[in-house]
Amino acid sequence: MQAVFASHDDDPYALARDARARGALADRGVALHTSKDHVVFERSEVLTGSGKPYSVFTPYKTAWLAKLDDFFVKPYPVERHGVALAALPAGVDSARPTLARLGFVKTNLDELKVHGGSAAAEALFADFMQRIDDYGAARDYPAVKGPSYLGVHLRFGTISIRRLVGAARAHAADAGRRATPGAAVWLSELIWRDFYQQVLHHLPHVVEAGCKPEFGRVRFEHGRHADEALAAWCEGRTGYPLVDAAMAQINQTGWMHNRLRMVAASFLVKDLGIDWRRGEAYFAEHLIDYELASNNGGWQWCASTGCDAQPWFRVFNPVTQSQRFDPEGKFIRRYLPQLAGLSDDLIHAPWQAGPIELEAAGVELGRDYPRPIVDHAEARAKTLQRYGVVKVGR
Numbered sequence: 001m002q003a004v005f006a007s008h009d010d011d012p013y014a015l016a017r018d019a020r021a022r023g024a025l026a027d028r029g030v031a032l033h034t035s036k037d038h039v040v041f042e043r044s045e046v047l048t049g050s051g052k053p054y055s056v057f058t059p060y061k062t063a064w065l066a067k068l069d070d071f072f073v074k075p076y077p078v079e080r081h082g083v084a085l086a087a088l089p090a091g092v093d094s095a096r097p098t099l100a101r102l103g104f105v106k107t108n109l110d111e112l113k114v115h116g117g118s119a120a121a122e123a124l125f126a127d128f129m130q131r132i133d134d135y136g137a138a139r140d141y142p143a144v145k146g147p148s149y150l151g152v153h154l155r156f157g158t159i160s161i162r163r164l165v166g167a168a169r170a171h172a173a174d175a176g177r178r179a180t181p182g183a184a185v186w187l188s189e190l191i192w193r194d195f196y197q198q199v200l201h202h203l204p205h206v207v208e209a210g211c212k213p214e215f216g217r218v219r220f221e222h223g224r225h226a227d228e229a230l231a232a233w234c235e236g237r238t239g240y241p242l243v244d245a246a247m248a249q250i251n252q253t254g255w256m257h258n259r260l261r262m263v264a265a266s267f268l269v270k271d272l273g274i275d276w277r278r279g280e281a282y283f284a285e286h287l288i289d290y291e292l293a294s295n296n297g298g299w300q301w302c303a304s305t306g307c308d309a310q311p312w313f314r315v316f317n318p319v320t321q322s323q324r325f326d327p328e329g330k331f332i333r334r335y336l337p338q339l340a341g342l343s344d345d346l347i348h349a350p351w352q353a354g355p356i357e358l359e360a361a362g363v364e365l366g367r368d369y370p371r372p373i374v375d376h377a378e379a380r381a382k383t384l385q386r387y388g389v390v391k392v393g394r
Contacts, residue, residue, distance in 0.1 A: 210305030
């Protein structure tokens with residue numbers, strides 16, 4: 001064997017792993033070559049006019065789209081290289097190693113109806129292409145079949161990012177003539193994925209700290225009270241139904257709807273005052289589609305510490321988010337069946353229900369469902385004060 005070929009991975013753990021592998025292979029006279037595969041444009045392929053990495057998404061997206069052409073979405077011609085692969089040494093088991101042999105433990109994915117492999121990815125992709133025109137309008141509603149559900153397949157490489165971008169690009173061009181922007185919106189989401197990967201490459205400090213150093217002055221809650229609030233959030237006991245339903249979804253399925261990822265993250269950071277890194281770590285442990293770059297980028301966007309994040313003074317209201325994106329309470333009822341008897345109006349804020357309405361719904365606050373662990377208006381005021389140190393320090 002003369003060489004080993006693998007894909008680039010800018011996760012710090014992966015970089016350290018590759019360095020160890022490169023050294024071990026070199027000791028045996030074998031070269032390790034890595035190359036781009038899991039993104040369309042990586043590392044320094046899309047830079048500003050001055051040769052610097054982008055820190056704001058919109059100009060990055062503009063440059064990304066300007067660079068994109070047919071070459072970057074065509075499949076790699078791998079078939080012709082098959083004859084160059086080294087044969088397995090004599091005595092080596094040719095069977096694919098089992099998950100157990102690789103150190104993985106059995107999960108409940110079979111019960112969740114999550115199927116791996118390229119065939120499952122292709123089935124999801126074909127289904128999504130039938131409803132892609134509605135993506136722009138449907139993607140924010142967790143009770144609606146709006147997302148592509150392909151994130152886990154992108155994460156594990158069972159479908160090509162070039163294939164998805166190529167299809168989105170072609171459909172967006174066609175959809176433009178039909179005034180249906182769903183494909184263009186989805187393409188933008190795929191570009192966000194590349195954006196966060198290049199942020200991780202150029203600014204590796206984001207793994208441990210905020211992208212913007214001035215946010216290091218923000219002091220989050222700590223101590224026993226903060227630990228108890230974090231536990232309530234993790235276990236879906238905040239008293240805010242949409243937040244609790246979102247946490248039930250991730251805890252039961254290993255996945256969370258993207259709109260809910262923002263709502264849950266905002267609530268942890270800006271209603272409970274908990275350091276975003278603690279929530280990021282929880283998602284990393286529970287999401288089956290976990291990618292460091294995207295998870296970190298999403299959390300820093302919600303916490304306002306990221307390169308191109310929401311303004312620090314923007315605080316999601318968990319009740320109005322619930323009323324807007326789950327108006328009939330279908331998603332809440334799915335994951336919080338104890339609240340199913342409440343009306344569509346009251347299910348978003350059970351504490352606003354009167355005794356008669358609660359009794360009719362079979363709900364006793366504090367027994368069947370917790371009261372809110374924080375008052376949103378008060379929490380928002382405290383968050384503005386907490387983040388105010390950034391403005392003062394300028």
